[in-house]
Amino acid sequence: MATTATESKELMQGADEAEEPKSQGALAFYREEVADLVRMIARTFYYVFRGKREKGAFTRQCFAIGNQSMFFMAVTMGFIGAIVLYQMCMQAKRIIPDLTMIGGMYLKLLLRELGPSVGAMPLATRVGAGIAAEIGSMVVTEQTDALRMSGADPVDYLVVPRVLAATLMCTVVLVLGAGFAYFAGMLVAVNSFELNVHSFINLSDVTWRDVTLGLIKCVFYGCAIALVSCHRGLRTFGGSEGVGVATTQAVVGSLFCVIILNFILSAIGHIVLPP
Amino acid sequence: MIRVEDIHLSFKSPVLRGVSFEVQEGEIYALIGPGASGKSVLLKTIAGLLRPARGHVWIGDVEVTASDELQMMELRKKIGMLFQNYALFDKTVGENIAFPLERLFDMPEDEIRERVAERLAAVALPGIEDRIPASLSGGQKKRVGVARATIARAPVVLYDEPTAGLDPVTSQKIYNLIRDEQRAQKSTAIVISSDVAGVLTIADRVGMLLNGRLIFEGTVEEARASKHPAVEQFVHGKTEGPL
């Protein structure tokens, strides 16, 4: 009976045991998970072209992601915009007393960097956690098994609509968020630094290259967040605590992907689409 | 019809340690055993949801263990499955039941609707197509699950704990439902159950799993008459014995 009890404990509390072997084979664990992620990405792309469309799934996901994140992002980006503008002005005053260039510099920075990359952080937290928790709960209640038995590959049925929707909606939300950041920054510039609204709104510094780089980053981030979070959700193991673990890993993984992509895209952008 | 050969599977420790058995076409095979002996894992392996470390599974003449996910989709037209916790989707009852038909077959919508209505009538829940699972009782959800598992008239149906958590009357009704379905479709069924007395009323043959090994296989009479200490204790629900 002792053996059965041990086995039953291990079956029920898989997540509990998951901590011990993980620390010993951490590198092997990451390697395996990344390999599985790559396989999932391959299957996702296959199903984007050859999958079976579920009526309205894409639209529903767009609505869910947009609804979920818009208010949060509006508030967050407003704060970020205010903070960054304030910092920029404070530090700029130390080298050049004249702040009339700030508006143009700020917009350029917003388009290339702040809007997409800094905005992607809270967005990754919100959207990533949401997707992973939803899919993770489905795994734990055997719904993903039921999907497979009913002829619906979870990658086709769950992942594809979310990845497509996130790629689109994250871009939309990040663009709108950048708008909020711009206005918040403008408010701070006008109120705290007595800058003129007209001199702040300066589009002469901005080129199509900035806009292109910003949009490219948004698209990549949205896609990456969805792929990583879906994968973490599908790999949930071990009951209710497993869903928590999956959410954690989704947020951290998404954030990390955003950072790495930011580094790569910024470096490429510096060369191919110079500011 | 279903052939299982030397299945080995481990998660963090061995769960199945060399299980082999066969289920004949048209019979109901009961899989019993104490908690966590590996029954659900075995059933999922047969369904192709889990991959064993070693061993083979055949359904008909298709080897499940050698098929990839896309090939399995073809095979799943012929398998229906009922899950322990119902695993109903976040849709209406009607949409849940119709789902396998929509994904696996190209059937016209009115034919699908007819079949769903017929299934709901068969499980004694007529007309609830537009309800959502959250508004149903446990027994009703299980019956919806049975409807979904049998909607494609699959030749193989797998039931994982169809009566867990249900009162004795509802349990027996579900067992009778399973048996009536099987007779009507001439299908093959594997039924996992912790309710030994109940499941033995409908089974043709029985297998008992203990610690990941099949320690007994035979007809219902043989199971009841077995002198193997673990089998005898489990089948008759005694408190004294090796378990």
Added chain:
Amino acid sequence: MKAALLSLPTQVGVAALAIAQQTGGIAIMAAQILRRLLPPKIDRVEFFRNMYRMGVQSLPIVIATAFFTGGIMVIQAAPIVQSFNATHFVGWAALFTTFREIGPLLIALMFNGRVGANNTAELGTMVVTEQIDALRALAIDPITYLVVPRALSMAITMTALVILGDFFAIFGAIVTADVMLDFPPASFMNHGLPMVEFWDFQVGVIKAAFFGVMIGLASCYFGLATTGGAPGVGRAVNRSVVASASGIFITDYLSTFVLA
């Protein structure tokens, strides 16, 4: 996926009530924690166990994050300093933003996602499996035994991680400046680094402490407020991560103006 068909005012009202309830709950928990800190009544074993776990769990991710952040900031600052013909300022430009803003923010978000979410999941599972009730029945106060060590650990670990992260950010910045801008490390150390004020570094550390407290409070609150069985834990983690993220940004905003 179930679209809420409530009218807009109702949705706003519901959200406002929820936020009020959560803010209130967190404030109450903060008060409870404070009461147990003066005089200090801390479970030593739990405290050190959590310090170790949270620190070790976060180390690799924070080091990697900080390194890349230093690099990214150099790439961002490069065009700006070059347009002013002030390339030797690149170190300062990259690093002061990192120390003051991006570093603490990013590390806080990572920490929130890793340790905060984990914490909520643990406490939530304990609630759902009735372990919290069991503790109370054994006359062990859950706040003293569970919450105080964790919240305190998170505040301290966050601060330590940001300090450590700042060093790795410098490293990342130096490497990137060398590789991408052909800016020699020696030059960076001599010109760029000294221009960064110690106060910039300190601001970042103070913020880190605030963020740590925020994450500690929020993750413990949402963990203990879990309802609804296994799926409830997933929901609690979700809410905790998002609420902490909001809190981080709001705290950042407030502290920017206070710590000018």
